[in-house]
Amino acid sequence: MKYLFWFTCMLAWSCGDAQHEHHHHGHDANHHMNQRPFGELVAHFEDPARDEWQQPDAVMARLGDLNGKTVMDIGSGTGYFSFRMARAGARVICADVDQRFLDYIMQKRDSIGSWAADRISTRLVPFDSADLQPGEADLVLIVDTYHHIEDRVAYFRQVRQGLTSGGKLVVIDFFKEEAPVGPPVEMKMAEETVMDELHQAGFEHVAVDVETLPYQYIITVW
Ligand SMILES: C[S@@+](CC[C@H](N)C(=O)[O-])C[C@H]1O[C@@H](n2cnc3c(N)ncnc32)[C@H](O)[C@@H]1O
Known part of the structure; x- marks a missing residue:
């Protein structure tokens, strides 16, 4: 079952200090991640055991x-979702x-057949912008990366401008609780915080799915 909330119903959820409280989240998360050698990160993101809890088929179904x-x-990291979305017929801009990671994606792209060449491109982005052109994307997906971003209200206000009319942003990240997977709990961000920030960024509608995945929420805004 899916839960559907409208932001207007959420105004009472006072998360006003969230942006301030989490200001240094991004640096911490990137520092934490990059303590591991690159090869280990690749193996970690691509670990076949990840499929059991990441349930990529269920996520893909959710993306429509x-x-x-x-x-x-x-x-995009290693492109765990990028390649699946490309296989589903999307033209995917991998931003990192x-x-x-972008080199890894290009190598993988070139090794899997010519179909991928038209559908996968990479974009090296700065920490504070997704560098989307206005109206460029029908969908923006961000998996396990929301908590890496700083000044998120400004960041996602710009992402919103990068969407086509009717375009959507989907955020998948970890419930803020102890779990066998994901970053330390203090780096995880509660779904209420994410929804509050995205509302501040100008998104008016939200659907939050806390049922499909065992350790993560799927938040769709438009
Ligand atoms: C935990 S990984 C998730 C990778 C991928 N989405 C997945 O689900 O396997 C986080 C990724 O975000 C990238 N990243 C960190 N800060 C970023 C930022 N401000 N903008 C874009 N990418 C960022 C990192 O380099 C890394 O590839």
């Missing part, structure tokens, strides 16, 4: 028909701050 759509995958 992607055929012919332009999608940006912010914090780390050139090593």
Whole structure:
């Protein structure tokens, strides 16, 4: 079952200090992640055991028909979702701050067949912008990366401008609780905080799914 909330119903959820409280989240999260050697990060993101809890097929079903759509995958990493979305017919812009991941994606792209060449592109982005052109993307996906971003209200206000009319942003990240997977609990961000920030960024509608995945929420805003 899916829960549907409208932001107007959420105004009473006073999360006003969230932006301030989490200001240094991004630096901490990137520092934490990059304590591990690059090869280990790749193995970690691509670990076949991840599929058990990440349930990529269920997530893909949740994203709907992607055929012919332009999608940006912010914090694409190894492209765990980018390649799946490309296979579903999307043109995917893989955006990351780390050139090593983008190189990894290009190598993988070139090794899996010519179909991928038209559908996968990479974009090295700064920490504070997804560098989307106005109206460029039908869908923006951000998985396990929201908590890496700083000044999120400004960041996602700009992302919103980068969406087509009718375009959507989907945030998948970890419930703020102890779990066998994900970053330390203090780096995780509660779904109420995410929804409050995205409302401040100008998104008017939200659907939050806390049922599909065992350790993560799927928040869709438009
Ligand atoms: C935990 S990984 C998630 C990778 C991928 N989304 C997945 O689900 O496997 C976080 C990724 O976000 C990237 N990243 C960190 N800060 C970023 C920022 N401000 N903008 C874009 N990407 C960022 C990191 O380089 C890394 O590839």
